[in-house]
Amino acid sequence: MIRRLYRLWPQPQILARLWLLTAAQAVLQGLMLGLLVPILDAVVRSEPDLAAATPWLVAGAVCAVLYAVLSIIANPVGFKAAGALAAQLRRKLMRHVSTLPLGWFSAEHKARLARGVTADVGDAAHLAVTVAGPAITSTLLPATVVAVTLAVDWRMALLLCVIAVFAFLALKRAARVAEIAEIELERASAGVASRAVELGQAQPVLRAAGYADGTPRMREALVDHRETYRDGMRRARRPFFVYTAVIMAGFVAVLALVAQLVLSNSVGVAEAVALLVLAARFLEPLGNLVELIGALRAMANKIARIEELLATPALPVAADPVRKIDEADVEFADVTFTYPGGDAPALCEVSLRCGPGTTTALVGPSGSGKTTVTRLIARFFDIDAGQVRVGGVDVRDLDPDVLLDEVAIVFQDVYLFDDTIENNLRLARPDATWDELAEVARSARLDEVIERLPDGWNTRVGEAGAQLSGGERQRVAIARAMLKQARIVLVDEASSALDPENEAAITQAIANLGDDPNRTVIVIAHRPATLAAADRVVSLDDGRVVETGTPEELLRTGGSFARISSQYERARHWRIAGTAV
Numbered sequence: 001m002i003r004r005l006y007r008l009w010p011q012p013q014i015l016a017r018l019w020l021l022t023a024a025q026a027v028l029q030g031l032m033l034g035l036l037v038p039i040l041d042a043v044v045r046s047e048p049d050l051a052a053a054t055p056w057l058v059a060g061a062v063c064a065v066l067y068a069v070l071s072i073i074a075n076p077v078g079f080k081a082a083g084a085l086a087a088q089l090r091r092k093l094m095r096h097v098s099t100l101p102l103g104w105f106s107a108e109h110k111a112r113l114a115r116g117v118t119a120d121v122g123d124a125a126h127l128a129v130t131v132a133g134p135a136i137t138s139t140l141l142p143a144t145v146v147a148v149t150l151a152v153d154w155r156m157a158l159l160l161c162v163i164a165v166f167a168f169l170a171l172k173r174a175a176r177v178a179e180i181a182e183i184e185l186e187r188a189s190a191g192v193a194s195r196a197v198e199l200g201q202a203q204p205v206l207r208a209a210g211y212a213d214g215t216p217r218m219r220e221a222l223v224d225h226r227e228t229y230r231d232g233m234r235r236a237r238r239p240f241f242v243y244t245a246v247i248m249a250g251f252v253a254v255l256a257l258v259a260q261l262v263l264s265n266s267v268g269v270a271e272a273v274a275l276l277v278l279a280a281r282f283l284e285p286l287g288n289l290v291e292l293i294g295a296l297r298a299m300a301n302k303i304a305r306i307e308e309l310l311a312t313p314a315l316p317v318a319a320d321p322v323r324k325i326d327e328a329d330v331e332f333a334d335v336t337f338t339y340p341g342g343d344a345p346a347l348c349e350v351s352l353r354c355g356p357g358t359t360t361a362l363v364g365p366s367g368s369g370k371t372t373v374t375r376l377i378a379r380f381f382d383i384d385a386g387q388v389r390v391g392g393v394d395v396r397d398l399d400p401d402v403l404l405d406e407v408a409i410v411f412q413d414v415y416l417f418d419d420t421i422e423n424n425l426r427l428a429r430p431d432a433t434w435d436e437l438a439e440v441a442r443s444a445r446l447d448e449v450i451e452r453l454p455d456g457w458n459t460r461v462g463e464a465g466a467q468l469s470g471g472e473r474q475r476v477a478i479a480r481a482m483l484k485q486a487r488i489v490l491v492d493e494a495s496s497a498l499d500p501e502n503e504a505a506i507t508q509a510i511a512n513l514g515d516d517p518n519r520t521v522i523v524i525a526h527r528p529a530t531l532a533a534a535d536r537v538v539s540l541d542d543g544r545v546v547e548t549g550t551p552e553e554l555l556r557t558g559g560s561f562a563r564i565s566s567q568y569e570r571a572r573h574w575r576i577a578g579t580a581v
């Protein structure tokens, strides 16, 4: 465990210093106890010999002063260590996370990351300081006491070793039970946590269904948590009782041995008293060890979770990556890709080419692979076969920063920071001039939104952009992509119903994106107007390209694009009819 902790921290010196101080204190305590033997020997006799005891008393005083000095030094080190270690580990985690493929950031992984960076790192650092120290004392002090005892009486030293072996076996069993209980409790806690998130997110639906104060699933999760906790406590009782019994039996054996040694005149009174004190100081920290087991297990679990995050493989980067591309065309050559853990390919031998100055619309039924195409262009994942090329270069050979500079993604659910509109745009290019800001706002049809807002450019958009509608947020994202001057823009057009004004504005904004002759626009299109305005359409079905061509060509052939197009058209009419009613 000590080695694991030491390896986990990038600069573990502060931890090592703390542990060394703790270890030195434990050894010093054991040695001070050893001094009891000659002192008692000199004092507990018919004619006490103070002169003989004096050097040992002086040595004892020196040890006591040294112990006090070590405590004074250790206190601030321990105080500072937890905060410093947590900060160090957080930096290490964040650095590692920044090298992971974007595809890793699923909802589950994001939750795991949030928990790792906050709770796990903080707790692990705190426990490394508060639990590892006492654990060192509880093992090193008994070891020193055994060594000192050996100098007094080998039989007692042997007995202490036997007790230590039994205690170790009982402790191992208790630790195993504690570990199982901890894992079970962790599972039950995760169940409660996800039900609680569900309760928060689905409040409107739950209120409508009369479950505002908790669903049956939530109640089940709470009962499961309570039962698991009780069950863990019940199961832990026996091995903990066995451990305590071993320590108590050890104490009885010590008393019996001391009595036998005194009765057989093998040791004097002074040595007998010293042996009893040594044995007591041997058994006491051993007894404490069982109290620490739960905390040590908890620390081991937290460390395991942090190690798992750190073990996630980083995005492989070519030894000498390409740092510049001439044209921003996008090409798929026989691309086959299966999601990590997926059982069927999401894309199968897909080939397509999108040139600069063109807008390509991706269409197809749900699950046909449209989003996957856009993710692979931005190298969220690495493919199984074929090549994804940007500017003629395999994306795996491109410098990841260059690729991210060239690509802008406009997601369906755009994330905006709780800041002003201006700052949300400036994220794309902090040094943009006002003229440039105004220009992209006009092109993305954001200017009319800004005009309506109470503080114009300085209006804060609220948490995740909640002050704006979905369509308005997409307009901000399109403006951001324009300001970034990314030569490849991937748009997942909002599929949910938009009001006519937003719908027309977004269609226009996407068309304006495509006006730049150097820009390649690929849009997952959900609206007939966007489809009609595209230069080319790539129609996907079940991970394969089934049709490509201009919208007019594909409409004429009457294939799957024509079907989808008429479905979109019908849906639009229903919506308009619905709005009119």
Ligand SMILES: Nc1ncnc2c1ncn2[C@@H]1O[C@H](COP(=O)(O)OP(=O)(O)OP(=O)(O)O)[C@@H](O)[C@H]1O
Pocket: 106, 339, 340, 342, 346, 364, 365, 366, 367, 368, 369, 370, 371, 372, 373
């Ligand atoms: N993160 C993921 N992990 C595993 N499988 C995934 C993941 N994302 C998508 N898939 C699977 O890959 C296939 C293609 O999904 P994709 O999201 O690309 O389709 P789509 O055409 O964009 O669908 P939609 O229009 O519903 O968004 C589907 O079978 C889907 O279940």
